[in-house]
Amino acid sequence: MRHAEAPGIGDPAGWRLDDCATQRNLSENGRADARAMGERLRAERIDVRRVLSSPWCRCRDTAELLRVGRVDIEPTFGNAYVMSERRGALTEGGRAVLRAWRGPGVLLVVTHGENIAALTGHSPASGEIVVVEASADALRAIATLTVPARR
Structure with a gap:
């Protein structure tokens, strides 16, 4: 899953991973979209058994707002756009995590569009889930779930 709506591209100059105030964060619409996607996952009875997130605040916040399980931070899903010099290693690490999952249930990863594109060839919209x-x-993208329309 790509994190929900966070206006802009990349992160501001001087950003720090340990300080959400220095990063690009979810908008109010993004927060609402993450909650709505969580409601959709529960309504469709998607059996999420594990949730992994990039360490970036917008991903962690998206994962938490879904309310589908405990969120564990997985550095290999860190931002491949910002950390372009490590893009290959992040992609290979992400690929290894996804290939290793044997269930039961669904592994849900909240990460960045750049990472998902590198792993699947699909460039997701904000808040979109790519089923792999x-x-x-x-790794093959076989379906997508989009954010429900706002009421």
């Missing part, structure tokens, strides 16, 4: 089928040699 993992095999020994590939």
Whole structure:
């Protein structure tokens, strides 16, 4: 899942991973979208058993607002756009985590658009979930779930 709406691109100059006030954060619409997506996952009885998140605040906040389970931070899903010099390592690490998941249930990862595009070839909208089928040699995007329309 790409984090919910957070206006802008990248992070402001001088951002720090340990200080959310220095990062690009979720808008009020983004917060509402994350809650709505969580409601959709529960309504559709998606059996989420594990939630992993990028350490960036907008991803952590999205994951928490979904309210589908405890959120664990996984650094390999860190922002490949901002950390472009580590993009290959982040992508390989993410691929390994996804391939290793055997369930039961669903692994939900909240990360960044750049990471998802590198892993699947699909560039998701804010808050979009890309359903991935993992095999020994590939990750394949097989479906998407979009944020429900605002009321």
